[in-house]
Amino acid sequence: MTTRRVRARRGEGPLLREEILRAAEDLLAESGTEDALTLRAVALRAGVSTPSVYLHFTDKEALVEAVCLRVWGEFSRLFTENLGGDPFLALGRCARAYARFALDHPVQYRVLMMRPSAAPGVPPAAAECFRQMVNAVAACVETRVFEGDPEEVALGLWSAVHGCVSLLIAQPEFPWPRDREALINQIVRMAGFGTALYSRLPAKLPPSRELAADLDTFGAHLARDR
Amino acid sequence: MTTRRVRARRGEGPLLREEILRAAEDLLAESGTEDALTLRAVALRAGVSTPSVYLHFTDKEALVEAVCLRVWGEFSRLFTENLGGDPFLALGRCARAYARFALDHPVQYRVLMMRPSAAPGVPPAAAECFRQMVNAVAACVETRVFEGDPEEVALGLWSAVHGCVSLLIAQPEFPWPRDREALINQIVRMAGFGTALYSRLPAKLPPSRELAADLDTFGAHLARDR
DNA sequence: CCGTCAGGTTAACGATGTCAATCTGAGCTC
DNA sequence: GAGCTCAGATTGACATCGTTAACCTGACGG
Structure with a gap:
């Protein structure tokens, strides 16, 4: 010591x-x-x-950067662990694992994601981690749940999960629901289904009430026994 | 000077x-x-x-806090400006305005949202701002596009938009699409439709390929002329 | 004209990141 | 085993930061 x-x-x-x-x-x-x-x-x-x-x-920044590299590595490990099976479900597991890790290591996550990155370029460990996200998304594009460029879609999904955990970490005083696990679930489902849905929608939407009725119908359709 | x-x-x-x-x-x-x-x-x-x-x-923290209060005020103003009309569309406008402001004032946004908040409790200006978000969401619950507790839904939507802009600000080196406005649109639509959809879905999902087919059908249904 | 006290200033302290100069001892040579 | 060498450290100092205590000063009421 x-x-x-x-x-x-x-x-x-x-x-x-x-x-x-x-x-x-x-x-x-x-x-x-x-x-x-x-x-x-x-x-x-x-x-x-x-x-x-x-x-x-070389300086303090380099030390902090080195600490961050380890965290990126940890995320990569988490993703690898959670792959397999239906791509859409696997992606959900990865997202949940990401969120859980972030909430379990709030200081590390803060340093990793909320610090002005001085070094130019994406560090290799971060690039590798992102590559895994993109792959998981690409698998969903393959099964046609998602459409579009896997990189862009991955950034969107990452945004949603990161937004949730980073707000939880940085603004803990807001009226968050008591059950964090449930909140994460909400976000993951929102992001997943939102991504799956939005690219298929027409540019001009019906008014809210009609849209709501249509969504009800669709939900019932999915819930039918198959 | x-x-x-x-x-x-x-x-x-x-x-x-x-x-x-x-x-x-x-x-x-x-x-x-x-x-x-x-x-x-x-x-x-x-x-x-x-x-x-x-x-x-009283100290530097108090000065920074005071700067933040102004930014919260600015967000409140933005929200007020963008209300009116269909609640779902209004919410989208608010989200876009939020994102645009954040990206136009990255340093302020960083200080506001990515700094460990020392003062306990939510500052009144922030609470007021959040109240406006909740109100906008509540209007969508009223028209039945959204379901559930407006506070929780608002936190989810906020997460998505915040996640996107905060990643853009803190990790600018990642392969973001060139058109930021389009990215914001993607996120806003993802969050909006995801929120509208996910609460209506059954717990057990069909496999990815079937879900994709169902979504296609639903998209086509919405696109029919009415 | 003069005392008061709101509205400042000066000087200093400890902590921090950083650097130049210096030391030291493990392991090679002879 | 004596002595040399240089990787692996240390010492001491500097500028800058937030913060505090003590002091100054000049506009205004009496």
Whole structure:
């Protein structure tokens, strides 16, 4: 913890990099706020002097970026785990897993998604993660539940889920329903069915009341036993 | 600008509060990053010494909070402007206006929505703004396009739009479509129709391919001339 | 004309990110 | 085993930040 770290042996310098990263992650998770992520605090926790951090990270931003890469990796793992079966249902499982992870690691999610990204370009880990989202969507396009460009559709779905969890995290004082799981479900279904539906609709809509009646009919049609 | 401010006359102390707020807003808008919002920079811009800010704001957080209140007010104004006519269409207009404002004022939006809110409770201006969202949704429940608790539905719709603009702002490097207006439209339609649809669907869904066929039929049904 | 006190200012503190200069000891050579 | 070397650190300092305490000042009522 505060105990001084024994100096690494020759050739094992990079070990410190891992230890610093771990210290940073622990600090984030335990403190519950990114303000606690000070170079001094991280270094102290790693049992090392403050400027030693600069041996492995060019600046604080780079350290934070490295922490983020791990989170992207975690999301990738989650997506891989939840694939398989009907693509539409699989996509829903992925979205729910994403939301659950974000809500379970609010500080990390905040750092990942709500920080002005200084580095230009999409980090490879993030690109890989997004690629998985796009693939899952593409599978739905294949079965024709979705239509359109998988990348654009994926961005839309991601927007919906991210919006929900990021609002939950950043604006916790709003009158959220008590059951977060149910809210996530609502959002995921909204996004899924909305995406499936909107591309099929005519440009000119009927007035609200007529639309409502049509939707009722459609719902009843789907509910018929098959 | 940098010119020293003439001392306010007796009883006109609060004038400085306004000038400081203006200086802070200008600084945010011009610099393009919240990092530029330093007490020293704000004070300099207001033509006043740094600790003078403390005469009107208990700390930096309070200053930022005050800036946010203005943005909430702006959203309220936007909503009021876009009401009227068919509730479903009005809601869409409000959502589009919200998104447009956010994208036109990215730094302000970031400060408003992506900053850990220190003050407990929802600020009145934010509550008022949310009340307007809920009202607009309630009107849609009235015409039966939407079903369920207006507050929960409003949170869902807000999530979708917020998710889109906040991702656009925080992750600009992702492969967003060139036409932002079109993307916003996609999201708004997705959220609107998804919300209208999902509560009417049976718990057990048909497999993707059958669902796709049903949606096609429904789309064609809506497109029939009436 | 003079005292008061609203409306400021000056000077300083501790914390933070960052950098230049310095130390140190593990492992090679002889 | 003595001595050299340089990877792997440390020390000390700087500028900037938010914040506080102590002090100044000049417009206005008496």
